[in-house]
Amino acid sequence: MLFFLVIIRHQADIRRIRTSEERYRALIDYSQDFILSMDSEGLITSVNRKLCSTFERPPEYFNGKRFEEVVFMQSPELWEQYLTYTKEVRQPQQFELSLTMPDGSIREFSTTLCPLLNVGSVPLQINAFIHDITDMKKRKEADEANQAKSQYLARMSHEIRTPLNGIIGLSQLLQKTELTPLQKDYLDKINSSSQALIGLINEVLDFSKIEAGKLNLEHVNFHLEDLFKRLADTISFIIGSKPVEVIFDIDPDLPLTVIGDPLRLEQVLLNLCNNAIKFTSKGHVLLQVQLEDAGSGEAIVMFSLEDTGIGISLEQIAKLFSPFIQAEASTSRKYGGSGLGLVISKHLVESMKGRLHVESWVEKGSRFYFSLPLELPPVELETKALLGDGELSVVVVCAQPLLRKSLYSMLQSFGMQVLMAEGQEEWMKTPDPPSALEAARFLIVDLEEATGSARGLLKHVNRRFTKVLFISTLHARERSAALNPELMADYTLIKPVSRSSLYQALEMLLKDRSTEGSESKPVHTLKPKPSQEFRGHIIVAEDNEINQLVVEGLLHRKGYAVTKVEHGAEVLNRMDEQAWDAIFMDLHMPVLDGFETTKRIREQSEYNHIPIIALTANVMKQDLERCLSIGMNDIVTKPLEEERLVRVLEKWIPRLALQSVQGVNLDKMLRQMGGKSHILPKVLSKFCQEYRGFQSVLEAELAQGDAAAAKRAVHSLKGVAATLYAETLFLAVVALEEALQDDQKQEAWGEKLCVVQAEIGRIIQSVPWSY
Numbered sequence: 001m002l003f004f005l006v007i008i009r010h011q012a013d014i015r016r017i018r019t020s021e022e023r024y025r026a027l028i029d030y031s032q033d034f035i036l037s038m039d040s041e042g043l044i045t046s047v048n049r050k051l052c053s054t055f056e057r058p059p060e061y062f063n064g065k066r067f068e069e070v071v072f073m074q075s076p077e078l079w080e081q082y083l084t085y086t087k088e089v090r091q092p093q094q095f096e097l098s099l100t101m102p103d104g105s106i107r108e109f110s111t112t113l114c115p116l117l118n119v120g121s122v123p124l125q126i127n128a129f130i131h132d133i134t135d136m137k138k139r140k141e142a143d144e145a146n147q148a149k150s151q152y153l154a155r156m157s158h159e160i161r162t163p164l165n166g167i168i169g170l171s172q173l174l175q176k177t178e179l180t181p182l183q184k185d186y187l188d189k190i191n192s193s194s195q196a197l198i199g200l201i202n203e204v205l206d207f208s209k210i211e212a213g214k215l216n217l218e219h220v221n222f223h224l225e226d227l228f229k230r231l232a233d234t235i236s237f238i239i240g241s242k243p244v245e246v247i248f249d250i251d252p253d254l255p256l257t258v259i260g261d262p263l264r265l266e267q268v269l270l271n272l273c274n275n276a277i278k279f280t281s282k283g284h285v286l287l288q289v290q291l292e293d294a295g296s297g298e299a300i301v302m303f304s305l306e307d308t309g310i311g312i313s314l315e316q317i318a319k320l321f322s323p324f325i326q327a328e329a330s331t332s333r334k335y336g337g338s339g340l341g342l343v344i345s346k347h348l349v350e351s352m353k354g355r356l357h358v359e360s361w362v363e364k365g366s367r368f369y370f371s372l373p374l375e376l377p378p379v380e381l382e383t384k385a386l387l388g389d390g391e392l393s394v395v396v397v398c399a400q401p402l403l404r405k406s407l408y409s410m411l412q413s414f415g416m417q418v419l420m421a422e423g424q425e426e427w428m429k430t431p432d433p434p435s436a437l438e439a440a441r442f443l444i445v446d447l448e449e450a451t452g453s454a455r456g457l458l459k460h461v462n463r464r465f466t467k468v469l470f471i472s473t474l475h476a477r478e479r480s481a482a483l484n485p486e487l488m489a490d491y492t493l494i495k496p497v498s499r500s501s502l503y504q505a506l507e508m509l510l511k512d513r514s515t516e517g518s519e520s521k522p523v524h525t526l527k528p529k530p531s532q533e534f535r536g537h538i539i540v541a542e543d544n545e546i547n548q549l550v551v552e553g554l555l556h557r558k559g560y561a562v563t564k565v566e567h568g569a570e571v572l573n574r575m576d577e578q579a580w581d582a583i584f585m586d587l588h589m590p591v592l593d594g595f596e597t598t599k600r601i602r603e604q605s606e607y608n609h610i611p612i613i614a615l616t617a618n619v620m621k622q623d624l625e626r627c628l629s630i631g632m633n634d635i636v637t638k639p640l641e642e643e644r645l646v647r648v649l650e651k652w653i654p655r656l657a658l659q660s661v662q663g664v665n666l667d668k669m670l671r672q673m674g675g676k677s678h679i680l681p682k683v684l685s686k687f688c689q690e691y692r693g694f695q696s697v698l699e700a701e702l703a704q705g706d707a708a709a710a711k712r713a714v715h716s717l718k719g720v721a722a723t724l725y726a727e728t729l730f731l732a733v734v735a736l737e738e739a740l741q742d743d744q745k746q747e748a749w750g751e752k753l754c755v756v757q758a759e760i761g762r763i764i765q766s767v768p769w770s771y
Contacts, residue, residue: 034109034130042066042083045125055102067128074098074106086113086126097130107134160201161617162544165639168194169550172642176557198639203340217351219692221377221765222262224254224301225500228289231266232498235273236474239495244277245284246496249406251291252413255299257765259375259692264348269303271341272368276307283308283365286402287496297376297696304369312360320358321346378695378757386415387506393417394442394506397427397457398471403497407444410499414506427457440466442506447472447492463490467509471497535559536581536653541571541597542615543589547638551584551615554642558649566590568597575607581653585632586615595630602631605674611652615640628682662766663759665725672723687720688764695757711740717756729759 028035028048035048047062055071068076079097086093097111112129171190179187206215228250235246269287276285285307293300312320321343342356349356349370360366394416398404404420411418419436421427430436437443443461447470461468470489493505535558540551543566552562560581565571567589583601587594594614601607611633627635634648661684673679694717701710714737721730732755739749 033132034128036062036067036128036130038067038083038126038128040087040124040126042126044070072100074100079111082111082113083126086115090115090117096133099130107132108137109133160197161638162547164194164197165617166544166546166550168639168641169554170546173550173553173557194639203344206340206344215347215351217264218261219259219375220262220688221257221259221692221761223257224289225250225256225498227262227266227269228498229500231269231273231287232496232501233494234270235277235496236494238274238277239473242277242280243282244280245400245403246273246277247284247286247400247402247406248496248498249286249288249402249409250499251289252409252499253291254289254301255291255294255374255376257377258299258301259377260352260372265352265372268345268348269305271345272305275341276305276309276366276368280307280309280365284400284402292371294376297378298373299376300371300373302369302371304367306365306367308365311362311364312358312366313362317358317360321356377761378754387503387510391417392441392510393419393436393439394444395419395421395427395437395440395457396444397421397423398444398446399423400446403446403471407497407502410497410502413499414503437466438462442467442469442509444469444471445489446470467491469493469505469509471495534561537561537563537578538582538584539563539565539571539574539580540584540615541565541568541589541594542584542586543567544586547586547615547640550640551645554640554645557642558646560649568592568594568600571597572600575601575604580610582649583610583612584615584636585612587627588616595626598630598632608674613648613652628685631679633681661763663726663728663763665727668725669723672725683724684763684767687724688767691717691720691760692764694760695753698753707740711737714740724763726759726763729756729763732756732759 031048032050034051034054036044036051037046038044043064044062044067047059051062052059057070062070068079073079075098078095082093082095092112092114094110094112097109098106099109100106110131110133112131114127114129116125116127118124168191171187171194175184175187175191228248232248239246273285273287285305288302288304288306290302290304291299292302346356349372352372354370354372356368356370358366358368392415394411396404396407396411396418398407398420399422404422408418408420419430419440421430427433437457437460443457443466445457445468458468467490468488470492471494472492473495490509491505493501538555538560540548540555540562542548542551542564548564552564555562563574565574568585569592571583571585572592585594585598594616598612601610601612612631614627614632614635615638616627616635617638624635633652636644636648664684666680669680669683694713698710698713701707701713714733718730718733718737721733732752736749736752736756739752
């Protein structure tokens, strides 16, 4: 009996061994790697199916031969060297090997040799595992090439921006002096050419980031109306003297605040508008923005840009979004451009979860359009403003039908009674035109009409009651100088007209504010005079002499005393000379660069109150993040713009930035931080990043039944609110925490959560730092 049991167990062991061997053999046979076994002399004893199928040979062909005899190696001596070394050290060895495939291609392999030892530690056989890494190496090489290209382009951008800063800066200073018309024209051309070059540099950098997959999008609250106003201001310069009407038709039902990347959206719209103006010699360019749908926390907004330009054929549309290619070679010669703008725009739209479409008809025009889902804040903190009590009337005289329609829509959305006319002749056909004109609080006239038939209307207006507003291009604005004083407007609004600019102009006129020095004056009468008011002492650390002159000239005009130094060591030596109001710090200087200088200044607490502002031609995100992380307060990129310099100084020297933040007690925060005001941007920016979507995160945790995580998040926010001395937020969080602790119903804690998120939103919207 015992004998039979032994036999049964023996047979079971044999079956288990056989099953294990079959499983092992199947793994080898169906592996996508080349696997072979060799004896101690390096002769092949077995190969797997992958090796046989790739080299189109049966297993018998390989048996008894050396591997370097049956395949073509780029370095057979390397194989022999590692095979010998494996037998000597009796340890697995790994190396890379290049093999020529039957089709003649050369592929790279990661090769591992593993010795199988007997009882005496003598190799019985050696197994080779050969894994194809060709594609992986190509990806790695491509990544390294992209990285090298990005670094090269960043360096080149820096080198180009530095002399451009001198050209643009000195041109700006020269424009503030007395000039002849011809000199002014030359300077305008220098500036426009320099700005075109800057635009080209930015496009190449953006395209490089896209290729490297490093173009990141922001996720911040912003006002669409502010975006359209900035866009209109920029386009007003692009139009120049072209007889092209640029019209904004913006849906009044758009949400005031959305969440997304305002700079990239503005970049797309500006690129499309710029192209439309460039390829349109006469007619119009129409930007339409419509609310398609709103609900479930997001709004679907459609953006459309149509023009009456040269159009694009179907064949040309097929290659429209190819980099460095324009629809037709002749257009590149005539209109210029890099051929990258639409490629970048298409990528940005797709990154924002949209799709850029194009329709076009040769010699008739084109239409580019896309829809974007824009996230909505949990609570809308603002309401749309109306003018007056809804009884105000306005007369609009405008010959352009699309512009007339746009103005009508905007004015109606302000709650005004609107009367429209194409010109004086049409107006006189309306019922009782004199009485209607006398009752009108505003008369809006397209400046093209002001020098023609609208003169008669202006003569019959009671200027003590009715305010006159002209709309005009920058180029045509000087025509108003030819009008008699009684025919001058109270204010001139520059085309294209945005809702916010029109509202602000009407509100100002309604409050009867002084308009001296407003847009209604001709260009040559608006030359600002240098401010005589002393505003503070500033150190400018910059090693480029021309850049020194530019910054010094711009700051002197604003009333600042400037001390120039060439490197960081000089900054440190002068820190105790007097009380400095700010330091402009170039990042790359000899002796001691801006990074190290800033670190050393921030190590001394007595200088914590001095704002340090980086001057840099670098626009790479990691450089900007590094500036803030070492204690700089703000960043100004070259080429320098006077408006940007003034905004930064007004933000930091009078502490306007600190005063604008709502919902937190900044005085107590600063005392807690030992007066280190440069830390505030990092603290508040981190708060914005982490708590912008607090409500949705908490709701998701509670929906998943993770009440403990939700309570921890609320408790953590309570601590943050206390640290920020945000009293209103703190009390709202305490109420929410109590509701969750008492396991109240969703209606109860949901309402309290909305209050918390609304207060978070109020703080976030008031924070001026967007880094």
